[in-house]
Amino acid sequence: MRLEKCWFCSSTVYPGHGIQFVRNDAKIFRFCRSKCHKNFKMKRNPRKVKWTKAYRRVHGKDMTQDSTFEFERKRNRPERYDRNLAETVLKAIPKIDKIRVTREERHHKNRMKGKKEKLQKEAAKELEQSISLVKAPSALQKDPSLTLPQKIKVSVSQRQSEDNNAMEE
Amino acid sequence: MIQPQTHLNVADNSGARQLMCIRIIGAGNRRYASIGDIVVAVIKKAVPNMSLERSEVIRAVIVRTRKELKRSNGMIIQYDDNVAVVIDQEGNLKGTLIFGAIARELRQLNFTKITSLAPLSRRHAEVKKLGPSCPGFESFPR
Numbered sequence: 001m002r003l004e005k006c007w008f009c010s011s012t013v014y015p016g017h018g019i020q021f022v023r024n025d026a027k028i029f030r031f032c033r034s035k036c037h038k039n040f041k042m043k044r045n046p047r048k049v050k051w052t053k054a055y056r057r058v059h060g061k062d063m064t065q066d067s068t069f070e071f072e073r074k075r076n077r078p079e080r081y082d083r084n085l086a087e088t089v090l091k092a093i094p095k096i097d098k099i100r101v102t103r104e105e106r107h108h109k110n111r112m113k114g115k116k117e118k119l120q121k122e123a124a125k126e127l128e129q130s131i132s133l134v135k136a137p138s139a140l141q142k143d144p145s146l147t148l149p150q151k152i153k154v155s156v157s158q159r160q161s162e163d164n165n166a167m168e169e
Numbered sequence: 170m171i172q173p174q175t176h177l178n179v180a181d182n183s184g185a186r187q188l189m190c191i192r193i194i195g196a197g198n199r200r201y202a203s204i205g206d207i208v209v210a211v212i213k214k215a216v217p218n219m220s221l222e223r224s225e226v227i228r229a230v231i232v233r234t235r236k237e238l239k240r241s242n243g244m245i246i247q248y249d250d251n252v253a254v255v256i257d258q259e260g261n262l263k264g265t266l267i268f269g270a271i272a273r274e275l276r277q278l279n280f281t282k283i284t285s286l287a288p289l290s291r292r293h294a295e296v297k298k299l300g301p302s303c304p305g306f307e308s309f310p311r
Contacts, residue, residue: 015242015243015244016242016243016244017243018245019237019245019246019247020245020246020247021247021248021249022233022246022247022248022270024248024249024250024269026269026270026288026290076291076292076295077299077303078296078303
């Protein structure tokens with residue numbers, strides 16, 4: 001029994017699922033479900049179809065190169081059964097999965113970095129420009145709570161930090 | 170789902186190129202033939218100067234169909250075209266080479282010559298290359 005990867009979306013195909021298509025040059029295409037199969041028949045390129053793993057890898061949305069992927073590489077050479085080896089492998093699989101997931105999350109976080117700042121800047125600009133759609137300008141002058149507070153810089157003297165250290169003791 | 174009037178390509182070097190199915194061998198009013206069934210066919214296209222000629226009636230066994238083949242382990246396999254291999258009355262192969270992939274079902278139906286001539290998949294080739302030193306050599310499904 002082997003867990004294969006869907007040719008189109010790269011998800012795992014479990015036994016009893018999906019269809020295998022054998023082309024005349026004997027290349028086998030495995031599909032996890034009819035959605036992928038139909039897209040293949042339509043001659044769509046998975047690298048251009050947004051929800052596939054191929055697209056995400058090509059466009060840098062997901063990790064491409066990582067040492068955790070080496071463990072899942074396809075091997076055609078059967079291994080001699082060794083109970084100790086099998087035990088270590090079974091113990092290692094969830095660990096490797098966890099590491100891969102944390103690395104993917106980190107990749108995602110790095111990708112999304114700078115988004116919060118961007119959103120806040122845009123929100124501030126929108127508040128400044130379009131607040132007149134919500135409240136009349138005269139009302140704003142009377143009640144300044146709708147504008148963002150101006151940032152005031154406070155300089156910290158050396159003396160204060162020494163006092164803090166005394167407290168920590 | 171091969172039925173009379175279906176054109177079949179030929180996957181061996183017997184000399185025929187294209188066959189047209191005339192009749193399915195088996196119980197009386199059998200409607201469709203699939204992988205592993207024997208059909209009576211007439212040769213529509215042939216390679217010149219070989220033993221088989223155009224409009225000769227011969228028997229053939231279906232090896233690849235576009236209709237999906239369902240296995241009991243849940244695997245569903247679909248090929249790209251409808252292909253047969255020419256056979257004689259006893260069931261022996263007419264040609265000496267087989268082209269393209271062959272389904273494993275043919276082995277169970279005693280077409281051992283066809284399965285042995287068929288080209289190997291990558292995994293099979295690896296196991297064969299390693300030979301008896303490879304673990305699981307005897308039990309590897311052929």
